[in-house]
Amino acid sequence: MDGLFFSIALFQYSNHPDIDENVAVIVCGRHTKFLRHYSNQYQDIKRCLDDVEFGGPCPLSAAFLLLRGVLGNFKNYSRSIGDFHVHQRIILISNGRPTDYIDIDSDSPPLTGSSEGMTHLIKVTGGIGRVNPIFCVPVGGNPALGTLEFLSGQSRGGKVVYPDKARQLAKCSQNLKTAAMLSFTIKNDGEDRERILTSLVCTCPHREFSELDQNDIIDLCMRKPLFCSMDVIIKEIEDDQELYIERDLRMPPLGSRVKRGRDWQWGDQDMFGPGTVVGHSKDVGWLRIAWDKNKAIYPYRYGSNPYENDKYDVMICDEPRILEGELIDPGCLVTRGPDWEWGNQDGGAKSIGTVLRVDDNGVVLVCWKHGSCHQYRYGYDDKIDLQLCDPFSPESVRFLKTSMLSVEEKYPGETNVSSEEEFENTHCLSNDINEEAAAPTSVDSTVRPTSILQVTKGKYFKNSIKETIRTPDIETDGPNFSTVNQWWWRDSEGIWNPHSKEANSKINKCYKRDPKSTVVVMIKDQTYVN
Incomplete structure (x- = not known):
């Protein structure tokens, strides 16, 4: 009975009247259909299973699509047990070797599933596993454990359960009720198991728990x-839907390499290194970037x-992703690996x-490159679907260069073709600047950035008379001027105002270190770039 969805817990449920859970059964083989809709008549469900005919293909996709229609509104099928919010459990009994979902008659051989x-x-x-745990029960002479582990592993709390553990799985609801009664704190210090067991003994002193039940409650x-x-x-x-989606063909495609551009005003969010475009925001004109150095x-x-x-x-660049001890990271270039089995998904x-x-x-x-995005194994189930590219190989260099130039055609002047000096100028943000002047460590797309204050770089000297200066240049002749460099900022009315003594001192330190450097300062609770 390949590809059967039903709760094997019903065998245990029938012996425990205090457990009342509705069970639905879907079969997929020669036909994909509901055998029983939601019901708590466990004996009736067991009898109907005896009439199931074995054989035919294994159209798991069709069964899950049918299941998705049953799940309907997730909120209507969620229950709370103490602090635990329980969602519908899915149990798949299969050999893990799906075929394409079409109906064939009983005399036809099973089809082989395509990539x-x-x-x-x-x-x-x-999609289903984002909410519902999927428990996979392997059956048959040679089940594809890798497939079943993948399907359960990408779900919320699912796992592979071998047939001899079916009865224990049926006690999940009982053990969940017990776990919800306990008071404990997870500290990940190696003592969590003992703390949970101590709480179990104190909370239920008159109950006996088997070793399997104890392990389930701890888990x-x-x-x-x-x-x-x-x-x-x-x-x-x-939040995830904001990421990994290419919404605007006019924007740099996903995977493009970038670094800070001409209008950058976000402090050291990039850690002065390049990053990768990982999504187009819902807000028009905004990209989401994953930076190499801090993973933010x-x-x-x-x-x-x-x-x-x-x-x-940001501007498009052709700087490769250089790993620093990581096995793989966003921005890395890859090709097919030794365990590739996905046809021409890669083009x-x-x-x-x-x-x-x-x-x-x-x-x-x-x-x-053709825009398709897919998930692959890179260590999961001891499989490696991908192979890292040498970032300095001719193929990688050509790939990055071509990607950069393709964006330049859409936005001339916004790539890193001749902008090395611009990046170097913005690279020297002073570490001596007041902590209040640091750019925010997180940015929400609904918060619009502060405009950059346009100030001409140069030396401005403080007038001892302290009169309001209305021109960008200050005369330096005469005895009334200090020999200390004084920096000024111009407000929206065009009036020039001196920086505070503390800010001025720190700007001078940065200026002395590198006259072309960029300095972030705080003026009236607003962040500006000088």
């Missing part, structure tokens, strides 16, 4: 953050937006793509 079919399955299960407590409310999950999904992702202006015209916080052999995201479970997101 496109596998890609579709991963996409569908990935549930350790994974408590996964049992969050739908509001939190929806916020996570919305922030939005930046590129072109015109509803509030400003022709503002370029053909020897095609180069750019890494956009690296997950902790050994899965990476790659954007190929």
Whole structure:
């Protein structure tokens, strides 16, 4: 019975009347259909399973699509048990070898799944798994454990459960109720297990728990953050939707390499290094950049937006991603690796793509030159679908150069073709500047950046009479002027005002170190660049 969705917990449920969970069953084989809609009549469900015919293909994608329609409004099928928010569990019993989803008669042989079919399955299960845990039960003589581990691993709290552990899985609800009663603090100091067991003994002194139950309760407590409310999950999904999407063909494509541009005013957010375009914001004229050195992702202006015209916080460059001890990171160039089994998703052999995201479970997101983005294994299940490119190989250099020049055609003058000096000038932000003058460490796309104060660089000397200066130049002749360099700023009315003594001293230190340097200062709670 390849590709059957149903809760094997019903065998345990029927013996525990205190557990009342509705179970739906979908079968996929010769036909993909509902065997039972949501019901708590466990004996009836067990009887209907006896009539299932084995054989035929394994159209898992079709089964998950049917399931997605059943899940409907996620909020309506979530329940709270103490601080745990429980969402519908999905149990897949399969050999993990999906076929394309078409109906065939009983005399036809099972079809072999295509790489496109596998890609579709991963996409569908990935969407469902953002909310619902997927437990995969391997069956058959030679199940594809790698596929089942991948499907369960990308879901929220799912895992592979072997058939002999079915009864224990059925006790999940019971153990979850117990875990919700405990009081504990996870400190990740190696003593969490003992703290949870101590709380269990103190909370339920008259109950006995098997070793398996204890392990399950500890596991549930350790994974408590996964049992969050739908509001939190929806916020996570919305945040992710801001990333890794190419919304505007006029903007630099995903994977483009960038560094600070002519209108940069964000302090050291980039750590003075290059980054990678990982998304187009919903707000017109804004990109999201992942910086190499600090892994941070922030939005930046590129072109015109509803509030400003022709503002370029970043410029396209052809600087490669240089790893410093990491195995792989956003911005790295990759090609097919030793375990590649995804057909021509990359556009053909020897095609180069750019890494956009690296997950902790050994899965990476790659954007190929033709614009398609897919996830691949880079350590997951001991598989390596990708191979890192030498960043200085002729192929890599040509790829980066071509990508940069293609953007230059859309926005002439906004690439790093002849802007080395501009970057060097902005590279020397003084570390001596007042902490209050530092640029914000995080940026929200709804907060518009402060305009750069246009001040001509040069030496301005303080007049001892302290009169208001209305011209950009101050005479330096005569005895009434100090020999100390005094810096001035001009307000919106064109009136020149002196910087404070403290700010002036620090600007002079930076100026003495490098006359072409750029200095960030704070004026009336606003950040400006001199």
